[in-house]
Amino acid sequence: MMNELRGSEVIVKYLERQKVEYVFTLTGHTIVDLYDALYSPDINLIQVRHEAVAAYMADGYFRVTHKPGVVVTHVGPGLLNAVPAVANAALDSSAMIIISGDAPSIYEGAGAHQEINLLIDLSQHLTYLPFVKRVWQVHHVHNLERILDRAFSLALSNRPGPVLVDIPMEIFSLKTNKHGIYRRLHRLNDLRIRPSPEKINEAINMILRSERPVILAGGGVRLSEAEPELLEFAELLNAPVVTTMGGKGTFPEDHPLALGFAGGWGNPAANKALLEADLVIALGTRFGEVNSSSWIYGYTFDFSKSRLLRIDIDEKEQSKSFPEDLFLLGDIKATLREIIDQLRNLIRKGKVERSPWFNSFKEVYDKYWEDFMSVTAENTPIRPDYIVKVLQMLIKKDENISLVTDVGWPKNGIAQFLRITKPHNYITTAGLAIMGFAPPAALGVKLGNPNLKVISVVGDGGFTSTVTCLFTAKQYEIPVVFLVLNNYSFGTIQNIQRIHYGERYIGTAFYDKYKRLYNPDFVKIAEASGVKGMRIERPSELLDALNEAIKLSEPVVVEVPTALQPDVPVTGHWSISEIYHGKLIYMFDRRENIE
Template structure:
C-alpha cells in the first residue's frame, strides 16, 4: 500500500512522540501542514523563522527532547539559520525539515532557489554548523534519512541536523512498508561509560590532591547528570565551579558551589580555579569567556594544574588545554560509576569544613558589596535590583531565559539558580534575539512552571513578533525588558576604549529613544506595563506571574557594566597594556 510522503512523515513523527513542530508556511511545505491538520502534533505558527528555531531550542532544553522545525525554501531556511546555529553551538538536539525546490527543476533556477555555485544546493548553507545536512533525492530514501537524522541529532554530542526535501517529494507516494521498517530500529542508544579501573584512578588523583576542584559545563544538563554530580562532590567535599552554560548544575545555595568562572566570574572563583592542583572537568569545552581567553594568570593555570577531562565529544578533550587524563564518556554514566566506586573504595568520604566556611564567607561578602545597588531606589533602576527582585518573586523551579548583555552576564554572576536547567541562555553563539522566543518554547515544554524572559531592549527588539504567537496560543510567558536605550554592553565597551558610543545607543533628534514596548504588547493583544519608578517593578512582576498569561514589563535600567575582575583578550586588542574594561554610559 502506498501513501503520500507528507502524510507518512506526520505519522512517523507521531510514533516518535513528537508533540510540537515549530515553523512557518511556504509553498514548499504546505503538503506537510495539510497533513498536520488532523494530527495530534501541534504546529506552532510564527511570524519569522528565527523565532521558530529559538522556540524549538528553548523547548528542547526544557523538555530534554529533540525539537522539530519546519521551514520553507531559500529565505525561510536562511531566516532560521541563526537560531539553528545557536542550537548547534550549545549542543541542542534539533531536526530541521526544510522544503526545497522541485527536483524536476534542478538546473533551471526555479523560484527562491539559491544556486550561485551549484544547482539544488540549498542544503549546503547549513553544512558549517549542523551535524549533517541531507538533500532527499528520492522519495523512497526519505524514511531512512529521517531515522538517521533523529539518531544523529540525539546521540554523541547532540546538535541540529537538516533534512532538505524537494517539494514534489512531499507529494509523492511511497510504500508504507518503508516507514514501517524504521519502527524496528532502536530509538535509544546505550551511551559510553568508564570502567572501574579508570574510576579508581580518578578518585586517587582527587584524594591525593591538596586543592582539588570540579569544573562543570552545560554537558551536565545535556546528560541530565545533576543528581549524580551532587552525590559525587558531597562525598568528597569538592568545590564546584561552572561555566555560564553549567549554571545550576549544582544549586547556587549549595555550600560547595563557587560560581561562574572567567571574564564575568568573581576573583574568588577564578583564583580557586587557577590555584587548584587537580581539576576534574565534566561536560565542558573550556570556552574563551569562561577561561579568560585561556591566559594562565587569570582563571586556569593548566598544565601546572593537572586536568582530568570527561566529555562525550573527543574533539573537546585537549582542544584548549593539555589533558593528563582524557576520557570520552557520557558524564551521567561516568558519574554513576564514579559514585559506586567511591563508596566502595572510600566509604567514609572526605569532609572539608574549612573549605565550606571560605565559600560561605565569600558569598556573604559578595552579597554585602552588592547590597547598596539592590537597595538603590533611583529610577532608571539598577540592574542588580531588577535581578534581585525577580529572584525574590519567582518560585525556585521557575525557568529563566536570557539574551545577551547585562541580563546574561548578570544572571550568570549574580542570579541564584536552584536547579539544573532553570537558566536557558545562548552560550556558544551568544545570539541576540534568543531569550524572548526561547521562553515561549520552554513554556510549551513545561506549562506548569513559571517562565520569565530577562532580555534587553536591543534583544527584544530583534523579533517582537514573538508576541503574536504568544497571543494566538496564550503562552503565559513574562518578558522583563531591561531597557537601557542601547546595545548597552557594546556601548560601554566602545565608550571605554574609543571615547564614543557611535552606532550603539538609540537616539532620535539627539535624544534617547525607545519604543514603548508595553504599548506594542497591547497592540498584539498582550498585557503590557511600563514601569515609572523602582517601587512599581516588584508588584508589577507579581501581578504578571499571577495573571498566567503573556505579559510584558518594560523597565528602564541605567547603563552600567556588569562588574568583573576577569579578563577578556579583546580588551588588549582595543587598548594594549591599559587594563581597560567597560564603562557606564549615561543617557
C-alpha cells in the same frame, strides 16, 4: 504489503511515532503538502512570523524536555532565515530536526523559484554544513523514513545538536509503501558511553592523590541529566563545585560546597578556588573564552600549577584549548556513577581524607552575594543590578520560575550574582551569545513545561530583534512575561565604547538624526498586539508588577527604564581590552605579563 502514503504522510506518521508534540514553522509553497498532512490531532502546528523565531522556540522546547524541537521551513529564504537560531542551538548542544522544502529536483539548476544554485544546483542545504551535525538531501521518496530515523538518532546521540533534512518539493506528494519500518523511539541519553575500566582507575588515582580538588560543572552535566550524581560526587569528595554558564543550575548554589559561576564574568570566589586547586575535574565543558578568561593563566585557571582531569562525551574537545592530564571520553552521568561507586568502596576502607581547604573562598562567595542583595535603587532609570536582585527575590520564593535570558546584563549579570537551585531557573544563549534568543525561546520553554512560570529577561535591542514572537504568544495564548530592560542602546557594546573609545558612541545608542534617544513605546506595541503592557515608573513597583504579571497567566510585557551602569563586573579577564589597543595576547600567557 504496506499501503502507499504520500511523502508528507510518511513524515507525519513518523513524527507521531516519535511522540512529537509541536512543529514550529512558517509556510511557503514547497511545504504546503506537508501542512495538509499535519492535520494530525497529535501534533500541534505553531505558526510564527519569522523562521528564526521557530528555531528559537524549538531550542527552548528542547532545553526543558530533552526532546528534539522540530522546525519546518520553506525553500531559500525560509531555510536561510533560521540560520542564526539553528547555529545558536548547535553551539549550546540543543537537539533539533530541521525539515526544509527545496525546489523541485526536476528543475534542478534551471532557476526554479527561490532555488539556490549560483555555484552548485539545488544547494541550499550546504549553507548549514558549518554548524549542524549532519545534512541529508532526500533524492527518493522510498528513503524518506530511513533518513528521518537517522536524523532523530544522530540529533540525540552523544553531544546533541541540530540536523537538516532537505526535501525537494515533489518528494512530499510522491507515494511510497516504504514506511512503518522504523519504530524505535529515540530519546536523549539512550546510549551512555563509558570509559574503559583502566581509564576509570587512572581518574580515581588522580583524585585520591589530590589535596585541593575543584569540580567544574559544564553544560554536559545538564544534558546528561547528571545532577544527582554531581551532588553525590561533590559530597563524597567534600570538594567545592563551580560551574560554567551552561552548567549553572546543575548544582544548587545554596549548598555549602557551591562557589558559583566561574570565568570572565564569574563569581570571584569561583575564580580564586580554581586558581588554588591542585586538580580541576571538568565535567562536560568546552572551556570557551567566557568561562576561561580568554585562556590567560592567573585569572580563572592556571594549568601550569594544577592538573586537569576532563570528562566529555565529545572526542573533538580533547586538546582543543587547555592541556589535559587525563581525558575520559564518556557520558557524564554514567562515568560519574562508575567513579562514585569505586570511590565509595575506598572511603569505607578509610583511604580518602580531605580537609575543607576552601572555607575562605566560601566566605568570599557568601559576602559577595550579601553585598549584591543590599543593592538599592530610588530613581529611574533603574540600576540593572537592582533588577537582578528583584529576580533573586522571586526565585527564592518560587523555584518554579524559569528565567530565559538574553545577552548583556540578563545573561552575564544573572550568571554572576544569582543563586539558583534548578537547571530551569536559568536558560541562556551561552555558546553563540546571540541577541534576540530569549523572547521566542521562552515561548518554547513554556510549551515544553507548562508548569514553569517563565520570564524572558531581555534588553530593548534583543526584544526588538525578535519582537514578532509577541504575536505568536498572543495567537496561542502562551503565558510568558517579557521583562524588557530599556536602556536605549546595545548597552554592552556602548559600554565598551565608553571605556576604550572615549565615549564616542556610534551605532550603539539609539539616537535619531537629531541626536535624541529613540525607542518605540513597548507598552503600546504590547497593547497593539493584544497583550497586556506595563511600564515601571519607580523601583519599588518592580517586584509587585512581576508578581502580578505572573499571576495573570497570559502574555505580559513589563518595560523597565534601565540605567546603562554599573557594568557587569569583569572579575576574570576578556582579552578584547588588549586587542582594542593593538596588543595580541596568546593563550596561556600569564596575568602578570599583561597587567
